[in-house]
Amino acid sequence: MDEEFYHEPVLLNETILYLLGKTGSSKDAHRVYVDCTLGGGGYTKKILEDTSEDTRVLAIDRDVYAVRHTKSVLSEYGSRVIFSQSNFGDIKKIVSDEGLETIDGIVMDLGLSTYQLSSEAGFSYQKDTSLDMRADKSQQLTAADVLNTYSAQELAEILYKFGEMRYSRQIAAEIVQQRSETKFETTFQLVELLKKKVPPRFLNSDLSRLFQAIRIEVNNELENLERVLKDSVDLLSEGARIVAVSYHSLEDRIVKNALRADEGLRVLTKKPVEATEEEIAANIRSRSAKLRAAEKNSEKKLSKNKYRQ
Ligand SMILES: C[S@@+](CC[C@H](N)C(=O)[O-])C[C@H]1O[C@@H](n2cnc3c(N)ncnc32)[C@H](O)[C@@H]1O
Structure with missing residues (x-):
């Protein structure tokens, strides 16, 4: 803590x-x-x-x-x-x-x-921390694992179902493209990715949705x-x-x-x-x-x- x-x-x-x-x-x-x-x-x-x-x-x-x-x-x-x-x-x-x-x-x-939002890694898009997002730290699966290993289709489904995100497929495709160059490790990598895809006026609400979607998946909420x-x-x-x-x-x-x-x-x-x-x-x-x-x-x-x- x-x-x-x-x-x-x-x-x-x-x-x-x-x-x-x-x-x-x-x-x-x-x-x-x-x-x-x-x-x-x-x-x-x-x-x-x-x-x-x-x-x-x-x-x-x-x-x-x-x-x-x-x-x-x-x-x-x-x-x-x-x-x-x-x-x-x-x-x-x-x-x-x-x-x-x-x-x-x-x-x-x-x-x-x-x-959790202010001090535990991964939950907030306002801080650059490791992509963890596990409420229970004894669990294996982290947000980084989801981003680095799930297929484009699985990612698109998560973003759509758990984040109700527009452009879920395009964002999932961008995640897969980006990880082929550099693996996801930190929250700001995800923020930078979304900045490329979303107009500034939607950025905060889409970041909330994206983080919510991955968090729901990681913790099976x-x-x-x-x-x-x-x-x-x-x-x-x-x-x-x-x-x-x-x-x-x-x-x-x-x-x-x-x-x-x-x-x-x-x-x-x-x-x-x-x-x-x-x-x-x-x-x-x-x-x-x-x-x-x-x-x-x-x-x-x-x-x-x-x-x-
Ligand atoms: C909004 S906070 C609760 C605040 C609390 N009512 C208070 O007055 O301080 C939600 C809490 O639920 C826990 N939580 C979420 N999902 C859970 C689950 N499946 N099993 C046990 N705890 C869970 C989180 O770890 C978090 O600490």
Whole structure:
């Protein structure tokens, strides 16, 4: 870690209100929540603050720096936090390895932490760093591997599907051409390549798309999201909630469809909740945030739904 860990939580109050729902009854004792994306610990801390002393949080992040940092900032909560450096796509295994059965609420705040963007290699196009982009540094595949070894067709597909990029084929062809002369090693090589292909007024938005696309591929982000949404429903206790905050349309679409499609869930947010102008002014990252939430149906409602078909 070269800089201090920092992340300003987005939609914090709204998210935790949706997650906890009604609290304060005796049924609330011994609750367990899962924070799938611990990051700087903002959501986990708020859950701990807003619940009783016997409530615990299973706090997951695949990034070792996030877990290391939050272990120290949340130390005052002792055994109320169970840390897990793992991939939330494996939520069923993580929960069962901890000896837990049902869960009283699951929250995920997708994308990157401010620390990852500012201090971990590869994520930002504004700094010249090595093309890494791995959230979990024990993983093999890096962004440089994707750029140096994938075929032109595979690259074009990634840019189109995960970055919704115009000219995906031309950019993929340029990547393949350029690497035949010099292998990709640093982020600014990619920035220079795009400068040649994109008019200046589109450069920043296309750079965001290009970096997003490669990052999604390196970290298998969309597949992990689909898995965690699907598997969460089985883990939730009756009336428990799932809350997801996403930052781009690909993630939001997956969340929206997964919550709607599951007959075990009742969607609580007809439209996604977004940040207020005040929050956006204070934290620009909240500008694209979309919060969606759903509640696990009771068994009675579930069987009623089945008869209706
Ligand atoms: C936006 S930050 C979360 C910030 C957090 N809510 C807070 O208040 O500080 C997203 C975090 O999710 C983690 N993450 C993303 N995908 C993950 C995955 N598949 N499994 C586990 N953690 C993941 C990232 O490493 C990052 O630390």
